[in-house]
Amino acid sequence: MVLRNRWYVAALSTEISDRPLARTIACQPIVLYRDTKGAAIALEDRCAHRQAPLSLGEVVGDHIQCGYHGFTFDGDGRCVRVPSQKQVPPNACIRAYPVIEKQGFVHVWTGDPGREDSDRPYDFPFPDRPELHARYASLRGAFDYRLLIDNLMDLTHLGFTHKNTIGSGGVAEQGKTRTERSDNGVRVIRQMENIEPAPAHVEVTGYSGNVDRWQIIDFSPPCHVELQVGNAKTGTGGVDAAPEDRLIDRRTMHIATPETGTTTHYFWVSTYPADSMTPEQEDVIYERTMEVLDEDVRMIEGQQSRLDPSRPFVDVNEDAGQIHTCNLLARLIAEEQSL
Amino acid sequence: MVLRNRWYVAALSTEISDRPLARTIACQPIVLYRDTKGAAIALEDRCAHRQAPLSLGEVVGDHIQCGYHGFTFDGDGRCVRVPSQKQVPPNACIRAYPVIEKQGFVHVWTGDPGREDSDRPYDFPFPDRPELHARYASLRGAFDYRLLIDNLMDLTHLGFTHKNTIGSGGVAEQGKTRTERSDNGVRVIRQMENIEPAPAHVEVTGYSGNVDRWQIIDFSPPCHVELQVGNAKTGTGGVDAAPEDRLIDRRTMHIATPETGTTTHYFWVSTYPADSMTPEQEDVIYERTMEVLDEDVRMIEGQQSRLDPSRPFVDVNEDAGQIHTCNLLARLIAEEQSL
């Protein structure tokens, strides 16, 4: 159950080069590479001739050459060379997927051909800002992509799934959660006032006094979850505190691109003030965070293995954001299918 | 094809602790742990909230806490805590499986709730006797549980599957086999008189003269096979010989608990006179026996891979016990399904 006519992130910018990369997006096998100008190209990963994967071939200039019989395709999916003869059959074409690369992500259009202007790739401007630093990750898990979205919409799991890493006892118990819905998104706002900071935060900031902590979670279809998380010295205004009172202040994108019905690509970027950490601290936090993402992946894979569709979930108040997200996605998919 | 309303062994006592153990019994995912009094608890391994496996969580006092959002369940499957709110939804329950632990095994009731008194866990009193020693094992194989029962009901395989371990040439050729049937069990009695002892037996007993050897095999539904095996100096009475004339005298339980339709948990315990072996000999015999069980598992996995249901088995006289067992089990399953 996937929204068909949407832009999906297929890769990090750093994952694509002049060596072909095979990646399945929404059940479609795609090969990604860069041409001589550095532009990202996304083609069907299946040669028109005998259906060999082009990803087993090689990039030759702006083109990709099949590793089987050498049929060569340009970035529009047109065959430009058949080594054994001069004439190229006019039907020797493969599908080319529109690509938009920005902010460190390669978005592809796997929806109906020609309709790519009906949607825009998700905009996350922070990695481009010079005053911020950004770190990326690309993972994969054996679960339905919607379970990863669920995971992110309810951060009360931090104290449990991540209790040895970023969790702190106060997250689940002390929050006041507000959920806001719109026609095209869901926002969950949790604000925790005058609580002890998480150990990992003290380690980085050196500040062990009480803090006001915030988590603002925005879901945007089809599979983007943007997080603002941070804390400031207690009483300085929380999410509205002046920069000098903010101790932790991060903007993070989580992207749950469906690979197949039960597997998901998990792309991630986090940004933070360039002067907030030493390079060593950045590395420590990044490694810690990779453990956190791995904890999530393993928990959600466990959840997927136990799912029993004949039994309903039991909901509590904190599930409001997740329920709205689930309903919004189901409504949009139903609308798309009824067209 | 499994008898539903029966007690099944889910684990050895030594496998359960205050760390959750995930185990599938008759296709039902179960988490097992001990509470603070040491009592074994068996719960559905699926949180009521979002269906994550509780076995990825942790035991907290007498309860188990989900590793995802911290929902906590008592030994009766009732949710006793939702970290993010005071009120626990009344429907936040999971299935609790009745447990009876005895003689080193943890039996669970996966049948119709409330009917657990209609059956009793299998009684194998020998591990509790002070004059006997006991050794246990817990294995798993990729085959229908009934193939393991078949294996045990026809010990003429000893000379072939186990010819390098416990087999001796005489087992298949020289036995006189008698089969006895009752409404709720099958017994196979094989007595071999005046034969050479198995090499492994000579190694332990130091007695190389001829022996009378016996194998008494009792099947009890749904999946228990109890063995009396031993030998005594020839002419001293066989299975009825006085203790001082018995050279080998073991009582062994084999339990074939269905995990799924094509996988099986294999639990095992063997008891023998405490003074019959040195600790070193006990270790040697145990290691040898683990090789034997492994030989069985590999053979039965091979058999499972070759099964062609369109073709009948070819039966011989020694298959009588196995055929009666198969028929008894089929009849009981049919009776249960017709209720």
Next chain:
Amino acid sequence: MVLRNRWYVAALSTEISDRPLARTIACQPIVLYRDTKGAAIALEDRCAHRQAPLSLGEVVGDHIQCGYHGFTFDGDGRCVRVPSQKQVPPNACIRAYPVIEKQGFVHVWTGDPGREDSDRPYDFPFPDRPELHARYASLRGAFDYRLLIDNLMDLTHLGFTHKNTIGSGGVAEQGKTRTERSDNGVRVIRQMENIEPAPAHVEVTGYSGNVDRWQIIDFSPPCHVELQVGNAKTGTGGVDAAPEDRLIDRRTMHIATPETGTTTHYFWVSTYPADSMTPEQEDVIYERTMEVLDEDVRMIEGQQSRLDPSRPFVDVNEDAGQIHTCNLLARLIAEEQSL
């Protein structure tokens, strides 16, 4: 989609000994071994008694003994011994597959019993000739056997799949290809005149001048592809050159025996003049060739993973041989099924 009533190669002669070999041919599990006279025996790999794989047992004299309960079968599949009783049940039989061993290959008949004389095992006489040397290989790949035949019928893949091994730029561009069809075969003839020799060839022959190169490819149903490849000094007659002008002159058999619908045994032999290479050169060429076969296997496995039956292949001129082969095989299979 396999021709049923044909001889198939099941193994190399060197793969069969007095230790049982399990091999699935056309979805039928077979055990192969040699009797005391050295004759190759092929039996159903499933004991008549309880369907255990005989390949887990052992060869005893001319017979094979099941490793489970010791039932023993002769080379005709008749049970000759039941260890636990004197009488052998008359229906204790398994299927025996006719075997013809020649030229280093063990051919078996998996078709309708009694019809083995309606076909002859493929004849490839070169390994038996004293003036030639022969080297064999046995591989396996996860693809439909017909994709391997396709691979061989269109050697324009050499310059791409094998560009780092035996490929040379001229193969695809410079050839003149002729295709000949008969009622029971397809021949593709490619002749390349006055081209640079492949680097590997120069390494062996020491001759770096231009050559005339030939590739003659013969497909014979069900799955045999015979290759004549070679080169001679330019202008000396090509494939008809006198022996002293031939630089490279090989006869090679490729056999694509179906294992299951999506897996294939790949048998191979290549012959060449005994005096054309030193033993060290033979070894180098053999190792190089094993890399080449592995390159093919990996490419075809990739192709299999991408096959989309809803989309037609795009054909070019060089596909003529492959298309004729495909059509011939389809016609023969349809004829066989309509009988």
